[in-house]
Amino acid sequence: MPSTIVTLKLNGTERELIARPSTTLLSALRDTFGLTGAKRGCAQGGCGSCTVLLDGRPAVSCLIPVVTVDGCAVETVEGLADGDRLDDVQQAFVDHFATQCGFCTPGMIMSATALLNREPAPTRQDVTEAICGNVCRCTGYEPIVTAVLSAAESRRDGAAEGRHDSAAERRHDGAGERHRDAAAPLSGKAAG
């Protein structure tokens, strides 16, 4: 099969690449676009460190041939912060020591982001199910669960006060709409 031109809406910006049939979404992100936030851990869909949002749903990008997602919206961890200002989920990870070596962190944050976009008031079980496809070897998970629950709470508080910071604002237009009908992760162990 020949290479084809693939168009992605990458963190809100339309980007094109020439992709071989075997090129994964992860490889396109890292090697073509230089977005190295998504990590290549197991390359088998088992560790979740490559998790990105694909049309709002968490997906293990190492298993997805990029030609099959032509035209899709892809969000990576690089798209969350507003300049140097972390978004609320990222800030919660910092505040609650939810990261050590950092290798799982981008995937964790994207899984958590997908959860909070579709479920503003998650239970602890919702959180553990949402991140159960993301392997962490350092923290013992507890600080991560705490961070996600805390981010959900602060986002609800922000919404209740009618305060819209830029991160919340961004979610309410565009991305948030898609997330509402997001049902389950696309593939791999992310489904739990």
Next chain:
Amino acid sequence: MAIRQGRGYAAVNYPTGMNLGGDPSQALVHATTMGGFVVTLSSVDLGQGLRTVVAQCAAETLGVPLENVIVDTADTDTGPHCMGTFASRGTHRVGNAVIMAAREAREVLLRVAADELEVDAEDLETDGTGFVRLKGAPEKKIHVSEVALAAHFRQGRTISGRGIFLKEPSTPVPETGEMDPDSCQAHACTVAEVEVDDETGVIEVLRLYNTYEVGRALNPAIATQQVEGGAWMGLSHALFESTEPYYPHSREHGPLDFAAYLMPGPADLPEQTSVFLERPAGNGPFGAKGIGEMTANAPIPAIANAVFDAVGVRLTSMPFTPEKVLRGLDELRAGRAG
């Protein structure tokens, strides 16, 4: 058949650093023109928080705010030598080297400030907020950024310091094997509470209580994280992680993926309670000992002891699989029947 509860504990003494026939780490500290203090190292932060902790050591020693310290590390081609981040040595060895370097830099800082203020350097102190001030007359003061500018552009001096911590070589005494292998030892005890299903053999760890004597916890939040993350790893070794049946029986069929290599996930966590006892070590940076590796140790035998307490089965090899528990129960029943 029933769910049976048990409680067990285990304790560990763990060395901080090794001897290695001489085990050094070096550090350099210098001031930028703006009064930032760069700590140059080649020690690697694996995520354990070394950069944070050595920045704390430098700021405390220099007497400047933490924000004024910049840690530049992990280029082993060009940085001051470090043996590495292993053997729970980082905080202790590197912290000591950084303190030594920061002390020397502080002396120069005070001498430069003394010339600017036209006073004796011995009469000066840092206030921790970024000023050098005259003891007893705190209104007479100068900001470290001004001191740094003066050093660079008026006085022609470098505000800098050199530090090294060397664990000196120690050769074993041939007759006794006695030697000096480490810098100090940290101590810990973990209590595990478990439930064992004596029908299925499944062990669930409900709670872990961790008590650590760490010298001094330089950063209690990071230390707690290390203790509880390490306990998770210990729990994982105790109950799940194994390369069986593939290794060592056949190297041709290694564990292929995370589906064949089990680990507890975020839904399988015990409640953890962690407490620190602080007995500062004489040779530690501000009294700290290392607690990197030891944190996975005590939970494993504590869980084994808790299983023994619950169902009377003495487990001697990891992981403590349901099969091993059930075989143990069978043996107990056979023993009773015989």
